[in-house]
Amino acid sequence: MICIEKDKIHFSFDSEVEPVAYAENGDIVKFCCQDCYCEQIVTDGYDFNNMDMKRNNPATGPLYINGAEPGDVLRVEIKAINLMEQGSMCARTGAGIYEIDGCHCRKFLIEDGMVKFDNEIRIPIRPMVGVIGTAPKNNSISTQIPGKHGGNLDIKDIGVGALLYLPVNVQGALLFMGDIHAVQGDGETVICALEMSGEVTVKVDILKGRSDIPTPFIIAQNNYITIAADSSLDNCSVEAARKMHKFLQEHSSLTDAQSGLLLSLAGNLRISQIVNQDKGCIMEFPVGLAKEKFER
């Protein structure tokens, strides 16, 4: 198996960056990832003032996939996420949506699949990848930002078993990923989740002639999921829902009105995160209700 070591990191999605590994269509690749703080939080109560903020949100890669050409779709199947036993979080003034006094960095242990929040509270882990995407064309996009290339999506559904469909904008696609979370709630409201170092194992497949897929797009937990990012939560909620409406019509015999009725009954419009520079919304719809003609 191809393994990319955790020192191969970048802080932007950039087509000018040299690939660190090469894969063939259908290969399985392991990305070793540092946590979003570049592992600077070493102890409970770490002083955030000591943090080098330039080393924030590293993404491991990029992986060049032979045969991937602009206009293709890259399907990334998350096969496994292996976590270290301890993760980090910070709640601090001016970050996230709450009024919090001071800065509070914490380390949390994971035991038997549960986060040990304190002596009483245990939270089941649901590992996911926060940052994942392909290089944009003629552009460099910070790993802090979500967008059409993927990026800092922070969608909790991008976990084990998920299929993520990303655009191929440049030769080889150039896939990067990082920002593993042991668990995250919708919204990621304090600006971080349980931030983990670990390994993400993925299978990469090139899909040709699939302009019908509204990338970035997810199939997870038997849901289709459309994605939108925008500085306005109003705008991205409408965009995510309309993308699903279009997807349903293109992949079923349903009319515009029938699709709308069905989405209003069984579609869930969710805030994925409300704390990044561009906010994120997703629309999920059960695969089983879609009368699908969609080829995965």
Ligand code: CA
């Ligand atoms: Ca993130």
Ligand code: CA
């Ligand atoms: Ca994160």
